[in-house]
Every structure is written in C-alpha cells, then in structure tokens.
Amino acid sequence: MSRLLLARLTVPALAALFAVWSPPVAPAGAATGAETFGSVCAACHTIGGGKRVGPDLAGVNDRRPAEWLLKFIRSSQALVESGDPVAVALFAEHKVAMPDFPYSDSEIREILEFVKRGGAGGAAQPPAAAALRTTTPEDVRKGLELFQGTLRFANRGPACNSCHHVNNDAVIGGGILAKELTTVFGQMGGPGVQAILGKPPFPVMDQAFASRPLTEDEIFALVAFLQDADQHQQFQKPRDYGFKLFTSGLAGLVFLLALYGLFWRRRKVHPVNHAIFARQVRTQ
Amino acid sequence: MDIRAQISMVFHLDKCIGCHTCSVACKNIWTDRKGAEYQWWNNVETKPGTGYPGRWEDQEIYKGGWQRDTNGGIQLKGAGKKKGLINIFHNPNFPTVEDYYEPFTYDYLNLVEAPAGDDQPTARPVSLITGEPIDVKMGPNWDDDLGGTPDYARNDPNLEKLSPAEREAMFQLERMAFFYLPRICNHCLNPGCVASCPSGAIYKRGEDGIVLINQKVCRAWRMCVTACPYKKAYYNWYTGKSEKCILCYPRLEAGLAPACMHSCVGRIRYIGVLLYDAERIQAAASAADADLVARHLDMLVDPFDEEVIAAAQKNGVPDSTIKAAQDSPTYRFVKEWRLALPLHPEFRTLPMLFYVPPLLPVVASVREVADEQKKKSLNEISKVWPDNWLYDTSTEELWGTVEQVRFPLQYLASLFSAGDTGAVAARLKKLMAVRIFRRFKTVGDVSEEIMTKVLADTGLTQETAEAIFRLTALAKFNERFVIPPAHREQALEMLEFTGDARGSTGFGFRERPARGL
Ligand code: SF4
Ligand code: SF4
Numbered sequence: 001m002s003r004l005l006l007a008r009l010t011v012p013a014l015a016a017l018f019a020v021w022s023p024p025v026a027p028a029g030a031a032t033g034a035e036t037f038g039s040v041c042a043a044c045h046t047i048g049g050g051k052r053v054g055p056d057l058a059g060v061n062d063r064r065p066a067e068w069l070l071k072f073i074r075s076s077q078a079l080v081e082s083g084d085p086v087a088v089a090l091f092a093e094h095k096v097a098m099p100d101f102p103y104s105d106s107e108i109r110e111i112l113e114f115v116k117r118g119g120a121g122g123a124a125q126p127p128a129a130a131a132l133r134t135t136t137p138e139d140v141r142k143g144l145e146l147f148q149g150t151l152r153f154a155n156r157g158p159a160c161n162s163c164h165h166v167n168n169d170a171v172i173g174g175g176i177l178a179k180e181l182t183t184v185f186g187q188m189g190g191p192g193v194q195a196i197l198g199k200p201p202f203p204v205m206d207q208a209f210a211s212r213p214l215t216e217d218e219i220f221a222l223v224a225f226l227q228d229a230d231q232h233q234q235f236q237k238p239r240d241y242g243f244k245l246f247t248s249g250l251a252g253l254v255f256l257l258a259l260y261g262l263f264w265r266r267r268k269v270h271p272v273n274h275a276i277f278a279r280q281v282r283t284q
Numbered sequence: 285m286d287i288r289a290q291i292s293m294v295f296h297l298d299k300c301i302g303c304h305t306c307s308v309a310c311k312n313i314w315t316d317r318k319g320a321e322y323q324w325w326n327n328v329e330t331k332p333g334t335g336y337p338g339r340w341e342d343q344e345i346y347k348g349g350w351q352r353d354t355n356g357g358i359q360l361k362g363a364g365k366k367k368g369l370i371n372i373f374h375n376p377n378f379p380t381v382e383d384y385y386e387p388f389t390y391d392y393l394n395l396v397e398a399p400a401g402d403d404q405p406t407a408r409p410v411s412l413i414t415g416e417p418i419d420v421k422m423g424p425n426w427d428d429d430l431g432g433t434p435d436y437a438r439n440d441p442n443l444e445k446l447s448p449a450e451r452e453a454m455f456q457l458e459r460m461a462f463f464y465l466p467r468i469c470n471h472c473l474n475p476g477c478v479a480s481c482p483s484g485a486i487y488k489r490g491e492d493g494i495v496l497i498n499q500k501v502c503r504a505w506r507m508c509v510t511a512c513p514y515k516k517a518y519y520n521w522y523t524g525k526s527e528k529c530i531l532c533y534p535r536l537e538a539g540l541a542p543a544c545m546h547s548c549v550g551r552i553r554y555i556g557v558l559l560y561d562a563e564r565i566q567a568a569a570s571a572a573d574a575d576l577v578a579r580h581l582d583m584l585v586d587p588f589d590e591e592v593i594a595a596a597q598k599n600g601v602p603d604s605t606i607k608a609a610q611d612s613p614t615y616r617f618v619k620e621w622r623l624a625l626p627l628h629p630e631f632r633t634l635p636m637l638f639y640v641p642p643l644l645p646v647v648a649s650v651r652e653v654a655d656e657q658k659k660k661s662l663n664e665i666s667k668v669w670p671d672n673w674l675y676d677t678s679t680e681e682l683w684g685t686v687e688q689v690r691f692p693l694q695y696l697a698s699l700f701s702a703g704d705t706g707a708v709a710a711r712l713k714k715l716m717a718v719r720i721f722r723r724f725k726t727v728g729d730v731s732e733e734i735m736t737k738v739l740a741d742t743g744l745t746q747e748t749a750e751a752i753f754r755l756t757a758l759a760k761f762n763e764r765f766v767i768p769p770a771h772r773e774q775a776l777e778m779l780e781f782t783g784d785a786r787g788s789t790g791f792g793f794r795e796r797p798a799r800g801l
Binding site for chain 2: 264266267268271272273274276277280282283
C-alpha cells in the first residue's frame with residue numbers, strides 16, 4: 001500500500017493523465033509487464049492516475065482475486081455473460097467492453113506485478129510535447145480532412161470515416177461499422193483518445209493500423225478535431241436525408257433499368273430456334 | 285502494286301459426300317478440350333438448312349460482317365470502335381450456346397454398370413457443360429437429320445430471295461435435293477474479326493495471311509464472335525479466350541496439309557497460294573453488290589506476270605512462295621478457270637476460301653426413243669424394260685438444264701455471288717461443259733459437234749477442259765495441296781536477334797537439366 005501511495009505522489013497527476021504508450025525503459029526483469037502495460041493497457045487505464053476509459057488500476061490486485069483478474073483480462077465479456085456480479089457492475093459503469101487479450105497466465109501475472117509495483121520501473125511518462133500544445137483552428141481543419149480521408153494519412157492507413165461517424169456539419173455519412181465518435185472526447189478525454197489512436201486496443205482497428213501507424217501530428221490533429229466536434233455538437237445540424245436517400249436511390253435504379261431496357265431493346269434474348277425448343281417434349 | 289501472298293482454299297462442292305471426316309479430324313486435333321466441345325472449327329452443313337450456329341447467315345440477327353456506309357466506305361455491322369465501346373460489357377447480338385448447341389456425351393458407363401433391373405440400361409445424353417442429363421435439342425449438323433422439316437430446311441435464310449413458287453418447287457418430292465457445305469474460317473483479306481477486336485489480339489500473319497488469335501492478348505471481349513459473319517470465331521467459356529480455326533499452321537509449316545484437307549474423303553479440298561494486290565482491297569471490299577465478285581477476283585493477280593513477280597519480291601515474298609503461287613490449284617480454280625466463288629461475298633470480308641458451286645444432281649430429260657430394234661438384238665435372258673423412255677443426262681437441250689438445276693440459280697447466287705445469277709450460271713455451264721466433254725471422250729454418246737459447241741460457248745479449250753477434269757477428279761496430294769515452304773527462320777529473325785543465343789547453350793534448353801549447367 002505504501003508503494004502505491006508513493007507512486008501516486010511521485011507520478012504527477014497531470015503527467016499520468018497524458019500517459020501513453022511511450023516505450024518504457026524498464027529493468028530487464030520487469031520488461032515484459034511494463035512494456036505490455038505501456039503499449040496496451042495504458043491506452044485505457046492508469047495506475048493511480050484516475051479513471052480514463054476504464055478504471056484506475058491502482059490497488060486492483062488487492063480489490064480483486066488473482067483468478068478473477070486472469071479471467072477478466074482474457075475475456076471480460078465472457079465473464080459479464082456468465083453473470084459475474086462484479087464484471088456486470090463494471091461493464092454497467094464504464095459502458096465500454098474491454099477487448100479480449102490472448103496473453104498467457106504468466107504474461108498477465110507480469111502485467112499485474114507491474115501494476116502492483118505502481119508502474120515503477122517503466123511507468124508511462126508524459127510523452128510528446130505535441131500533446132501539450134494548444135489546438136488551433138488549423139489543427140481542427142486538418143483533423144477533419146484526415147477523418148474524412150480527403151487528406152491521406154502519411155503511412156496510408158484507412159481514413160476514420162470508413163468505420164466511424166461524427167455528428168458534424170462537414171461530415172457526410174461516416175461509417176457505421178464502429179462507434180460513433182461525436183462525444184468520445186468528452187468521455188475519454190484527450191489523453192485517452194490520443195492513447196487509443198497511438199495503439200488501438202481494439203483488434204480490428206489494431207489490425208488496420210498495425211503496419212500503417214498514425215504519426216504524432218496526425219493524432220494531435222484528430223484529437224483536436226474530435227474535441228472540437230464534442231464541444232460544438234449542439235450547434236451541428238447535418239442534414240438528415242433519412243428515407244429520402246433510400247427512395248431517390250430506388251428511383252435512380254428504376255431509371256437506369258429503364259434506360260438499359262431502352263438502350264438494349266433489340267438485344268437477342270432467345271436462341272434462334274427458341275420456338276422449336278419451346279414446343280419440344282422434355283423428359284422429366 | 286503491293287503484292288502479298290495468301291494461303292487460300294477451294295472446296296469442290298460436287299465432290300463432298302457429307303461424311304464429316306474433316307470435322308472429326310479437326311475436333312480430335314484442336315477442339316477436344318474443355319470449353320471447346322461445342323466449337324467446330326470445321327463443320328459441314330446441309331443446304332438448304334439453317335446451319336451452325338442456327339441461321340448464321342442472317343445478319344439481321346447476328347450483325348456480323350461489314351456494311352456500306354453513306355460515303356461509300358464500309359463499317360462493321362455490329363462491332364467496331366463506337367458500337368464496340370458502347371456494347372463492350374453487354375454484347376446484344378451474341379449467339380447463345382443454344383444457337384450452337386449444348387455439347388453432350390452419353391453416359392456409356394451405365395450400359396456396363398447399371399444394376400440388374402427389368403429394363404435394358406440406356407446411355408442417357410449428358411451435358412458436357414453442366415454434367416447433368418439433358419434433352420438433346422440441337423447438334424452441330426442438325427440439318428442433316430432434319431433437313432426436310434419446315435423448321436430447318438425451309439428456314440434457310442438464302443430462300444428469302446426466292447419467289448414462293450420457286451421455294452415450293454424446291455421442296456417437291458421429285459425435285460428435292462440437298463448438298464453439303466463444309467465450312468472453315470475463310471482467313472479473310474478484310475477480316476471482320478481482326479477489325480473488331482478491342483484488345484488487338486487477332487492478327488493476320490504476314491507471310492501467309494492466316495488469321496490467328498493471340499491467346500495471351502485476348503481479353504474475352506468476344507467482339508470477334510459477333511463481327512465474324514461466318515461465326516467462325518468461338519468463345520471458350522473455360523479458358524475465357526476466343527478461339528478460331530488456325531488452318532493447322534503448325535502442319536502447314538511442316539509442309540503438311542491441314543487435317544481437314546488431308547483427311548477429306550471426297551478429296552474436295554485444295555490449298556494453294558494466291559498473290560493479291562493489297563492496294564485493291566479497299567475497292568474490293570466496298571464495291572457495289574453487283575461488282576463484289578468481279579472486284580474480288582480483280583484483286584488476285586497473275587503469278588506469272590513479270591511485274592507482279594518483281595513487286596512481290598520487292599515486298600519480301602520468297603521465291604519459293606511465288607513458285608508455289610504459280611503451281612497453285614486455287615489460282616487455277618478461282619482465277620484462271622473462274623470456276624470457284626467466295627461464300628457470301630456480300631459480308632465484305634473478302635473470304636479466301638472459294639467454292640465450286642454444286643451442279644449435281646443434274647436434271648435429266650426424259651424422252652421417248654425408238655429402241656425396238658435394239659431390244660430385239662439383245663440376248664433373251666437379258667432384262668428388258670417394258671417402256672421406251674430414256675432418262676437422258678447428256679442434255680440434248682444443252683443449257684436448258686442449267687437454268688433448271690435442282691437448286692434455283694437465285695438460291696446459289698444468294699450463297700456464292702451476292703445475288704448475281706450470271707456468275708453462278710457461268711460456272712455451272714463450265715462444269716456442264718467439262719461433263720459433256722468427258723462424256724464425249726469416255727461414253728461416246730455425245731456428238732463431237734455438240735462437244736465443240738459447248739466448249740466454244742463457255743470459252744474452254746479441250747486442253748483446259750481436260751485440265752479441269754484432271755484437277756477435279758484425278759489430282760494427287762501434291763497437286764491438291766501446294767504448300768509453300770514456311771521460312772520460319774525468317775519469321776523468327778524478325779522476332780528475335782539470333783546473335784543473342786550464339787555461343788550459349790546450343791539450341792537452348794526448354795528445362796534446365798537436373799544436373800545443372
Ligand atoms: S471467316 Fe471470320 S474468323 Fe475467319 S478471318 Fe474471316 S472474319 Fe475472321
Ligand atoms: S471430309 Fe471432305 S467429303 Fe467428307 S464431309 Fe468433309 S469436306 Fe465433305
């Protein structure tokens with residue numbers, strides 16, 4: 001407990017807020033746990049830094065039995081579904097399902113060990129000065145362009161609106177494959193969003209950007225844009241075409257089919273001996 | 285003058301017995317493959333009939349070949365730059381597999397393997413495309429079996445020009461006749477297939493004019509299938525490439541006749557080089573219908589003419605090819621004797637396969653003769669016919685029978701001369717004249733006077749008549765097939781620099797030897 005307290009004191013709150021995946025320099029023994037925490041867990045969790053996407057993990061080893069932690073980390077949803085009251089309560093509180101992590105028992109124990117140490121020997125340090133910069137309308141505009149894909153990511157990753165939507169006048173019809181991001185900034189805060197963009201904890205997103213990571217500048221711009229979207233959401237009134245979009249699509253289809261029918265009306269549809277074949281007796 | 289050489293063919297229709305040996309020879313060599321089962325690069329049709337694919341001659345259906353435009357030029361009827369581009373993903377005039385026929389085999393194994401039962405096992409027809417049992421609706425020569433039915437013979441597109449009375453007369457029982465029309469790719473001088481190909485995959489070989497589809501370049505647009513009015517470009521649904529008759533070029537390069545010609549039982553086929561003036565192609569292809577045949581023949585030039593020879597040499601035609609052109613049986617039939625005609629010249633592709641139109645079966649006259657004396661002189665056991673009518677095929681009234689041939693001139697003209705009955709009649713008269721001449725010589729029941737008169741009428745000399753007879757009836761392989769040496773070494777040198785291979789591994793390795801080099 002004293003170590004935890006110590007950690008809380010030694011790691012300045014602000015720094016912890018901005019903690020991200022910066023490669024931890026850790027003593028050899030604790031390297032794996034520290035590394036994994038820094039690159040994966042830190043996207044959503046802090047150790048003594050307060051709630052981010054998920055709960056603050058300080059003292060988690062004391063709060064929950066080790067067995068339970070192993071199960072939860074491997075598959076939180078399985079636990080929720082099994083009706084475990086603690087898991088259900090956590091899910092109800094945080095609303096974001098924690099992704100499954102295919103780590104071995106010993107790997108998980110190492111991470112937990114690292115947490116127990118309070119992040120000592122590799123605690124995520126406040127990274128990138130960029131994150132501390134104040135955002136400018138320039139950044140917001142760049143973020144919008146990146147989000148929509150009008151500006152390509154430097155490493156050629158897919159544009160955000162392939163899967164996500166944001167309620168914003170400038171954005172038309174983003175994807176519906178993943179979460180709607182209008183209020184994500186409010187929910188997770190800048191560092192959380194930034195952490196997720198740097199090292200997505202979601203398997204699909206991770207796959208998509210694994211070999212095409214976003215640059216720091218890009219992340220900053222996107223965070224700025226999402227912040228802007230969150231703050232100004234009340235004033236945004238993007239047009240909702242609703243059913244009209246569907247009906248106009250249908251009308252277009254009918255029009256095109258009619259056009260094709262007209263264009264190829266002299267098409268040879270039947271074989272020349274169609275009449276003969278039609279009256280032939282068929283075996284059944 | 286731009287003299288080039290072209291391998292051309294002549295089919296003598298009076299000699300075809302409709303045995304389909306040619307088709308089978310071709311199929312066994314080239315189209316016995318998946319996706320090509322329905323393709324008959326060589327097929328033999330029964331005329332009158334609708335042919336294969338059904339009603340192929342009707343370009344209102346298939347839109348093949350060329351048509352004259354308003355400025356006297358020619359345009360492809362159903363393909364070409366504009367129409368081709370508009371219809372590139374959706375070809376509206378495309379023959380379907382039912383127009384050819386669904387290829388099938390029989391379930392022979394069932395005959396041997398069927399379990400014991402009350403009924404005799406049968407071999408059901410099975411589709412070669414789906415593998416399912418099918419009802420056979422059509423075959424590559426359906427007309428042969430169903431020629432007399434109103435659905436087939438009477439739907440021959442060539443009958444359209446005939447008056448209803450003429451048409452009826454053709455199908456009277458006593459007059460009913462048919463002939464065979466073997467067809468291969470014509471290796472045209474103005475090929476619609478080549479002109480239509482959006483990928484530029486089809487080309488006409490420079491040295492002998494054989495039209496080929498490059499299988500690596502073909503992109504399955506299938507424009508050639510539409511554009512060839514003879515429907516001799518086929519689409520292989522399995523390989524996704526179009527294919528056509530290659531005139532057995534690997535055999536030709538080895539000095540052998542194409543398989544269909546080599547195997548032809550009726551010996552109806554001739555192959556030889558024709559020299560033509562490429563500058564006249566345009567005039568020939570865009571001539572008015574009435575002049576089509578004449579322009580077509582004008583294009584073919586005399587291989588003995590000094591000027592022609594010089595021009596050919598200047599164009600790089602090898603001397604051996606010029607020599608082959610001089611010995612060519614096709615030059616004789618087509619140009620010298622003017623006995624052969626192109627099939628459907630009105631499609632304007634300038635086909636290089638010519639047909640000697642069918643004279644047979646000749647119409648005989650029946651007349652009463654006084655043969656009492658003759659009968660009395662016979663031995664008593666000999667069979668004596670009670671009547672005294674003579675079924676006379678020697679034709680007392682000479683040309684009368686040509687006008688009354690079994691196939692109305694108009695019908696033959698629709699096939700072979702774009703409606704010019706004169707061109708067909710002239711050829712039939714020559715054939716008749718040679719017949720009469722030979723009858724005078726061998727049977728002896730025609731007077732010399734008549735023989736001389738028919739020869740004079742048709743402008744033949746006795747020597748020419750004899751030569752026609754010899755090439756028609758007696759010619760051996762080497763006279764029927766005069767194949768120029770291929771000179772592949774020259775073609776090869778045009779494609780690659782032989783110095784590249786010099787000093788390396790001899791003739792080269794197809795596969796590197798296992799022991800290494
Ligand atoms: S017959 Fe048809 S496939 Fe053959 S060259 Fe002529 S147009 Fe082409
Ligand atoms: S092999 Fe000769 S005779 Fe027999 S069908 Fe073919 S062309 Fe006619």
